[in-house]
Amino acid sequence: QSVLTQPPSVSGTPGQRVSISCSGSTSSIGRNFVHWYQLLPGTAPKLVIFRTNQRPSGVPDRFSGSQSGTSASLASSGLRSEDEADYFCEVWDDSLSGPVFGGGTMLTGL
């Protein structure tokens, strides 16, 4: 059971705005920045959002992040087929003295 809670799956039609939630605790999301990763089978995981809402170079600007209280979310302003992947949130947990991950969300197009 993961320390951070994500919905197992989220789906949307092409061009639709979709978002993925990530729920934690006061010792994790309540105190530290949330980061998001995209996983595709057979490829290296890719950082898509860091420090709540920062995009690494090369990540499309349709991806955005937000964080409030003990929750965070990742959004795509217009779903594209290449966005279909598993997404994981991650945050430093003060009680663990280490990073923790969500259980992952499979983003699919309808």
Added chain:
Amino acid sequence: QVHLQESGPGLVKPSETLSLTCSVSGASISSDFWSWVRQPPGKGLEWIAYVHHSGNTEYHPSLKSRVTISLDTSNNQFSLRLRSVTAADTAVYYCARLQQVAERPPEYFDYWGRGTLVTVSS
């Protein structure tokens, strides 16, 4: 561009030791933090350990008694050893660079390897 690649046996017998190496190019392991993360089949990601370029290490409490992470600066590699493995240790193992901002604890993984599947079975 920073590139990481995991290597090691894909099959380990129960009670034996899992040993993996991560080869790094495009960056020096004499700076930054370096880490191992795993993903059991059908499950989420789990942080295992990280090592600072100074040699300081941190381990997940649930694995601390069985894990060692170390640096090999001469070959620009770092390694993972997990002792007394069981079927529960079957997973895809990833190596990654862990980024620190200012004087805060390390925060996010900016570069990852593709991962290597390790199966624990007799």
